Amino acid sequence: MPCHQLPVTLRHPRWWALLAIGLSVGYAIVTVSRLPTWALPIIAGAWLGAGWLLRWGAPRHPRPRTRVWPWSLLPMALLGIYVYLNDSFGIVDLGAIFFHLQAGMSDHGGSDRLVAAVLYTLSMAAMMAAFTWLVRVDHRWRLFERLLALILLASNPLLYGMSQRGAAIVTDDGAWLDRRYVEPIILEVPESPPNLLLLYLESIERTYADGERFGDAYADLEVLGKQGHVFEGVRQLDNTGWTMAGKIASQCGTPLMPAGLLHDRQFSPLDKVVPGVNCLGDLLAEQGYRLSYLGGASTAFAGKGLFYEGHGFDTVMGREELVPRLDDPDYVNNWGLFDDSLYDFTAEEIRRLETEGEGPWGVVNLSIAGHAPNGYPARSCRERQGEFDGVDILYSVKCSAWLARDLVERLEEEGLLENTLVMIASDHLTMRVSAWDQLTAGERDNTFMILGPGIEGGTRTRREASMVDLFPTLLEAMGFTIDGHRAGLGASLLAGPDEQTLVERHGLEPLNARMREENALQQRLWEGLVPDRPQDSEGEESPPTDEQVVESPHDATGETPASVQ
Numbered sequence: 001m002p003c004h005q006l007p008v009t010l011r012h013p014r015w016w017a018l019l020a021i022g023l024s025v026g027y028a029i030v031t032v033s034r035l036p037t038w039a040l041p042i043i044a045g046a047w048l049g050a051g052w053l054l055r056w057g058a059p060r061h062p063r064p065r066t067r068v069w070p071w072s073l074l075p076m077a078l079l080g081i082y083v084y085l086n087d088s089f090g091i092v093d094l095g096a097i098f099f100h101l102q103a104g105m106s107d108h109g110g111s112d113r114l115v116a117a118v119l120y121t122l123s124m125a126a127m128m129a130a131f132t133w134l135v136r137v138d139h140r141w142r143l144f145e146r147l148l149a150l151i152l153l154a155s156n157p158l159l160y161g162m163s164q165r166g167a168a169i170v171t172d173d174g175a176w177l178d179r180r181y182v183e184p185i186i187l188e189v190p191e192s193p194p195n196l197l198l199l200y201l202e203s204i205e206r207t208y209a210d211g212e213r214f215g216d217a218y219a220d221l222e223v224l225g226k227q228g229h230v231f232e233g234v235r236q237l238d239n240t241g242w243t244m245a246g247k248i249a250s251q252c253g254t255p256l257m258p259a260g261l262l263h264d265r266q267f268s269p270l271d272k273v274v275p276g277v278n279c280l281g282d283l284l285a286e287q288g289y290r291l292s293y294l295g296g297a298s299t300a301f302a303g304k305g306l307f308y309e310g311h312g313f314d315t316v317m318g319r320e321e322l323v324p325r326l327d328d329p330d331y332v333n334n335w336g337l338f339d340d341s342l343y344d345f346t347a348e349e350i351r352r353l354e355t356e357g358e359g360p361w362g363v364v365n366l367s368i369a370g371h372a373p374n375g376y377p378a379r380s381c382r383e384r385q386g387e388f389d390g391v392d393i394l395y396s397v398k399c400s401a402w403l404a405r406d407l408v409e410r411l412e413e414e415g416l417l418e419n420t421l422v423m424i425a426s427d428h429l430t431m432r433v434s435a436w437d438q439l440t441a442g443e444r445d446n447t448f449m450i451l452g453p454g455i456e457g458g459t460r461t462r463r464e465a466s467m468v469d470l471f472p473t474l475l476e477a478m479g480f481t482i483d484g485h486r487a488g489l490g491a492s493l494l495a496g497p498d499e500q501t502l503v504e505r506h507g508l509e510p511l512n513a514r515m516r517e518e519n520a521l522q523q524r525l526w527e528g529l530v531p532d533r534p535q536d537s538e539g540e541e542s543p544p545t546d547e548q549v550v551e552s553p554h555d556a557t558g559e560t561p562a563s564v565q
Contacts, residue, residue: 014057014137015048017130022047024127028083056138063139070135072145073128075152080124082156084117175520177489180502184253184278184471184487189287190479194453195420196284196362197350199407200247203370203430204400205439206232206447213438217397220405221447224424225460228451231473231493232462235445235503236429238512240467243366244273244302246427246446249467250474251311252279253488255515257522273307276527277488280471281362283480285312288359293317294346295366296337308364315349333376339369339400340378343407350416369400372431378403393433408451421452421478425470450477461493464503466511469493 026043029035051057135141201221208218239255240246248256252274281291291308292315299305299318308316319336322345323329331338337345346365353361368376375396377388381403388395404424411417426447430439448470451457455477472487476494485495489502497504502511 013133014051017133018048018051018056019044020126020130021134022051024123027123028079031083056141057134059138059140062137065136066139066142068136068142070132070145071149072131072152075149075156076128076131077124079152079156080120080127084120174518176514177518178520178524181254181489181521181524182483182486184283184475185483186283186287186475186480187483188481192419193287193289193360193480194478195353195360195417196289196474196478197411197417197420197422198362198364199404199422199424200243200364200366200427201370201400201404201424201447202243202367202427203372203433204367204397204426204447205429205444206234206426207429207439207442207444208394208397213441214394214397214435217394218401220398220401221424221449224405224408224451225449227457228422228449229455229457229459229461229477231448231465232460233445234448234465234467234469235508237466237468237503237508238515241428242302243427244304244307246467247304247366248274248279248307250425250470251281252277253468253471253490254521254525255468255489257515257518257525259522259526271306272310273303274525275310276524279311280474281308281312283312283475284360284362289362290314290353290357290359291362291364292349292353293364294322294342294349295319296322296339296342296368297335297366304366313364317345317349331379333368335368335371335376337368338376338378339367339403340380342367343403346407347411347414347416350411351414354416366427367400367403369403370396370430372433374434375399391434393430393435417452419453421450421455421474423470423474423477424449424451428467448473450474452477454479463493463497463501464508465493465501466490466503466508469501 022044023040025047026040029043030037030040131145135145204218204221206218208214209222211218237249237255239257240249245256248254254274254277256274284291289312291313293299293304293308293313294317295304297304297319299308299316299320305316305318319332322337322342323332325345326332326337326341331341342365346363350361350363353363369378369381370393372393374391375393377385377396377399381395381399382388384402385395385398408417408422408424424447429444429446433439446467450473468488468490469492470490472482472485472490472492473494475482475487476485476492482492485492485499491499491501493501506514
C-alpha cells in the first residue's frame with residue numbers, strides 16, 4: 001500500500017470500528033484472565049490483523065447494507081457488566097448485588113467507582129455502535145452474530161450464577177443447611193461477664209501475614225496476636241464475602257442469604273435485616289449489656305443501622321452522627337471518617353460506657369483504611385509511613401494494622417480494657433487490589449484473634465473453619481455456656497477437634513454447592529418478609545415446591561457495589 005494512501009485508509013470507519021471492538025475484546029480478556037496489561041495491545045493488534053486478513057467490514061463481494069439491530073447487543077451489555085464487576089471487585093458476588101439493592105446503597109462513598117462506571121458505559125456504547133456498524137455493512141457478521149449471541153450468553157459467569165440460584169426453586173432438598181442450624185442459647189453466665197470490644201478491620205485478611213509476599217504490612221497485628229489467641233484457617237463461604245455478610249456471619253452464625261426478589265414486597269427497600277434469627281447483640285442485650293456500634297461510613301448504607309438497631313444495640317453512630325463532632329470537618333474521605341478519627345471516638349464511647357451506668361458494655365467498630373481497591377490511609381499513618389502513592393494496598397494494610405494496635409494499647413494504658421475481651425477480625429477477604437495476584441496465588445483466610453481475660457497469650461489454633469464459627473467461639477471466649485458448643489451454623493473453635501465445623505466435616509465447596517440450593521435457611525433469616533411455606537392439611541410443613549423463595553445469588557464484590565476502600 002503506497003504511503004500517501006495510508007491516512008485516507010485510516011480515516012475509513014472500518015478501522016475505527018475494528019479498533020474499538022479490538023480494544024474492548026483485549027480489555028475484557030486481560031481483566032478476566034488477569035493477563036498483564038501489556039497483553040491488551042497485542043490482543044487488539046491480533047484482532048486488527050484478523051480484520052485486515054479477512055476483510056471484516058469490506059468483503060470482496062459485498063451485499064447491500066441492511067439496517068438491522070444485532071441480537072448480540074444485549075448479551076454484550078451483560079458481559080460488559082460482568083467485566084466491570086470483575087475489574088472492580090475481583091470476584092463477582094451476585095448476593096452482594098441483590099442485598100445492597102434492597103438494603104440501601106445511596107449513601108456510599110464510591111465516587112471513584114461511579115466515575116469508572118461512566119467510563120465503562122461510554123466505552124461499551126462505542127464498542128456496541130462499532131459492532132452494529134460492522135454487522136450492517138458485512139453480511140458475514142450478520143450470519144454469525146446470532147450464534148455469537150448464544151455463545152456470549154452461555155459463557156457469561158453472571159448468568160451462570162443466576163441460573164444456579166434459580167435451581168433452588170425445584171431442588172429436592174432446600175433445607176439442608178437449615179437442619180444444621182442451632183438456635184443460639186446462653187445456658188450459663190459467668191459470675192462477672194466481661195466487656196466486649198469487636199474491631200472489624202475492613203478487608204485485612206490474615207493472608208497478609210505472609211512476610212515473603214507482603215513484607216511487614218501485617219506486622220502490628222502479629223504483635224497483638226502474641227498477646228492472645230490467633231485462629232488460622234478461617235475460610236470464606238459463599239454469602240459471607242462483603243461487609244454486612246461478614247458481620248452477620250460472625251455475629252449471627254449464618255451466611256447472609258439476601259431476601260431475594262420474591263419476598264412479599266418485591267423490590268421495596270428492607271426495613272429489617274435478618275429479623276428471623278437471634279444474633280450476638282440480641283443475646284448480650286438480654287444479659288444487660290449496653291451496646292454501641294461506631295463506623296466511619298453511613299449507617300444507612302447496606303442496612304448497617306437497620307441491623308444493629310434491630311438486634312439489641314442502644315447506640316448506633318456512623319458518618320452522619322460523627323462528622324459534626326470532628327475538630328476539622330474537612331478531614332473526611334468519600335465514605336466518611338478516617339480511622340484515626342473513628343478510633344478516637346471509639347475511645348470516647350468506651351470512656352462514656354465505663355463512667356455511665358452499670359453492667360458490662362459491648363462496642364463494635366468497623367474500620368475503612370484497608371478497603372479495596374487502594375485503601376484510605378489516615379493522616380497519622382501518612383505522617384508515620386511517608387507519602388502514599390494512592391495505589392499500594394500494602395501501605396493501607398500496614399496503616400490499618402498499626403492503628404488497631406495503637407488503639408488497643410492506648411485503651412490498655414488508660415485501664416479501659418480491664419475485664420474486657422477484644423476480638424480483632426477481618427470482615428471478609430479483600431476484593432481486587434494492587435496485590436491481587438499475590439493474594440490469589442494460594443489459600444486465603446480471614447483474620448481472627450481474641451485477647452483478654454482467660455485467653456492464654458501466644459496461642460495459635462489452625463482449623464478449617466469459616467466466619468460463622470466466630471459467633472460461638474466468641475460466646476465461649478466470654479465465658480458463656482452454649483448448647484453443644486454451637487450457635488447458628490457455627491461450632492466453637494475453642495471446643496476442640498471433636499466438635500467439627502461444617503467446613504471440616506463437609507468441605508468448603510460442597511457447602512457452597514448446598515448454599516446454591518438452600519431456601520429454608522433464607523426463609524428463617526427473613527421471617528416476616530418472605531412468605532411462609534405452605535402447610536398440608538395436618539399443619540405439617542410441605543416439602544419444597546416451585547413456589548418457594550429462591551436464594552439470591554452469591555459472591556462477591558464485594559463489599560459494596562462501590563469499590564471504595
